[in-house]
Amino acid sequence: MSKTSAFDCSILEFSKHHSDSKGNITVVENSYSIPFDIKRVYYLYDIPGGESRGAHAHKELQQLIVAASGSFDVILDDGNIRRSFTLNRPYQGLLMVPGIWRELVNFSSGSVCLVMASMEYLESDYIRDYDEFIKFKAL
Structure with a gap:
């Protein structure tokens, strides 16, 4: 997966189901809403102002990153091109392909970053x- 590009990552928008004043619900389903089966879910919260998270890449793992609450930016780097996405809507997620360096920055107060992953944790x-x-991308 070393040949992936930052342009292979994209925002997916999911349908919002609502019942008048009772709020909204958004559903994400394996291999239907997203192009992989979810094997692991985790979330980041209580991120202090000015802190960043991420600063790594994955060889095979795919992810869907959602701002479940608040907002933050995701900076993508494929070794040649850098792109930035602001996530601030819980019915949208950033589909991350393998082989992309990512950093999560500019967390708003009270933000929650929800991540759905295609694999269990594998160091x-x-x-x-x-x-x-950069060496991995050159393979």
Whole structure:
């Protein structure tokens, strides 16, 4: 998956189902709403102002990143091109393909970042050093 591009990542919009003044519900379903089966879900919260998260890439893992509450930016880097997305709607998610360096920044107060992943945690899938990432992309 070293040949993926930042342009392979995209915003997916999910339908909002609502019942008047009772609020909304958005559903994400395996292999229907997203192009993978969800094997792991985690969320980030209580991120102090000015802090960033991420700063890594994955060799095989796909992810859907959602701002379940509040907002934050996701900076993508494929070794040649950098793109930035602001996530601030709980019915939208950023589809992340493998082989993309990402950093999450500019968390608003009270924001919650929800991540749905295609694989269980596997340390060997992570690339945590940017120079190693560049070498991986050159393969």
